[in-house]
Amino acid sequence: MDVTRRKFLTAAGSAGLAASLGPIAYGHVVAPSSGRRFKFAHVDVFTQQPLLGNPLDVFLDARGMSDADMLAITRETFLSEAAFILPRDAATEREHGVRVKIFTPDGEIPFAGHPTLGTAMVLRDLRLRSASAHAAAAHLAQITLDLNVGKIPVTFMTDGAGRVFGEIRQVAPDFGAVHDKEAIAQLHDLAGDEIADDGPIQTVSTGLSFAIVPLKRLSTLQSLRINAEKMRAYLARQPGNLGFYYITRDTGDADVAFRSRCLWVGGEDAATGSAAGCTIAWMVCYGSVAPDKPVKIRQGVEMKRPSDIIVRASRDGDKIVDIRVGGYAVQTIRGELML
Structure with a gap:
């Protein structure tokens, strides 16, 4: 025209x-000629307030989507991850859990924290609104997701204000490579004394791998920048190490035990539940936090998307077990994708 x-x-x-x-x-x-339509929910995870926390799109019934579709849709959302529910019959879901696939713009991943919690919260809401759900409280108390990493249960409880809190039980931690402190300081253009002595800089995985970097001062955490060339070169020599998770005890808030950031080449995450699970395993292992003590990690402040992640872990002899990562979530958008 x-x-x-x-x-x-x-x-x-x-x-x-x-x-x-x-x-x-x-x-x-x-409208697309194919007529394929997929309902989705947009959720802000690890927050009680809309438009904060880590955003996520959850597709409620992804049957009929190919992996290529899911990857393209995730890229379309411009979010760090998207989750795709693949419903099965009730008997299969009771035995094996609800099948869910998680994608980043780079491809499918076996596990991630905020997509797991956000998807479980959406499923709980769907069950709550179904006619049959009210007959059994247990139907709402726990939902198990069948992810590529395995079965991940998410337990729910209602707090005194009537808000629903969800807690993920992650897989047992795997403690990997220890990184040289001076090398990590140089990688980030830091002085050696800016790194704290809470424990070694070590790669830990509870489904995804992160190297935990403890910092002495909040100001150091706030001013961190990634040198893309140096970071790519370093990570190329670290097979299986996804990236770094930076923490500090210097929070300036008595209600917050640790502040954190998850930075990578070209981006930052507002809340990284998988890394928080690795971190609480590391904290309990090296004595920074007592076993079974819940602690609050606040992330995303520098992005103006503050997120609160509540973590705890147990000890069984020399083993760190029962990794739990929890928080709240808020649905902000419901819509339909047309393909």
């Missing part, structure tokens, strides 16, 4: 602005 400025102004003056905008804004927008 050839629409000049003069024609637009003439149409607006004679027929009204809405009438003139109609053919311009909508004249060439058509």
Whole structure:
């Protein structure tokens, strides 16, 4: 359609602005011919307030999507991850859990914290709104997700204000490589004394791998920057190490035990539940936190998306077990994707 400025102004003056905008804004927008439609929920995870925390899109029934579809959709969302529910019959879901696939813009991953919690919260809400759910409280007390990393149970409890808190039980931690303190300081252009002595800089995995870097001062955490060239070169020599998770006890808030950031080349995460699980395992292992003590990690402040992650872990002899990562979530959008 050839629409000049003069024609637009003439149409607006004679027929009204809405009438003139109609053919311009909508004249060439058509629905996809395939007719495939997929409902989704947009959730802000690890927060009690909309538009904070870590955002997530959860597709409620992804049957009929290929892996290529899921990857393309995740890239379309411009989010760090998206989750895709693949419903099965009730008997299979009772035995094996609800099948869920998690994608980043780079591909499918076996596990991630905020997609796990966010998806479980959405499933709980769907069950709550179904006619049959009210008959059994146990139906709402726990939901098990069948992820590529294995079966991950998410337990729910209601706090005194009536808000639903969800807690993920992650897989047992795997303690990997210990990194040289001076090398890590140079990698981040830090002085050696800016790294704390809470424990070694070590790679830990509870489904995804992160190297835990303890820092002495909040100001150091806030000013961290990633040198892309140096970071890529370092990570290329560390097979299986996804990235770094930076923490400090210097929070400036008596209610917050640790502040954290998860930075990578080209981006930052507002809340990283998988890394928080690795971190509580590391804390209990090296005595920074007592076994079974819940602690609050606040992340995302520098992004203006503050997130609160509640973590705890147990000790069984020399082993760190029962890794639990919890928080709240808020649904902000419900919609439909047309393909």
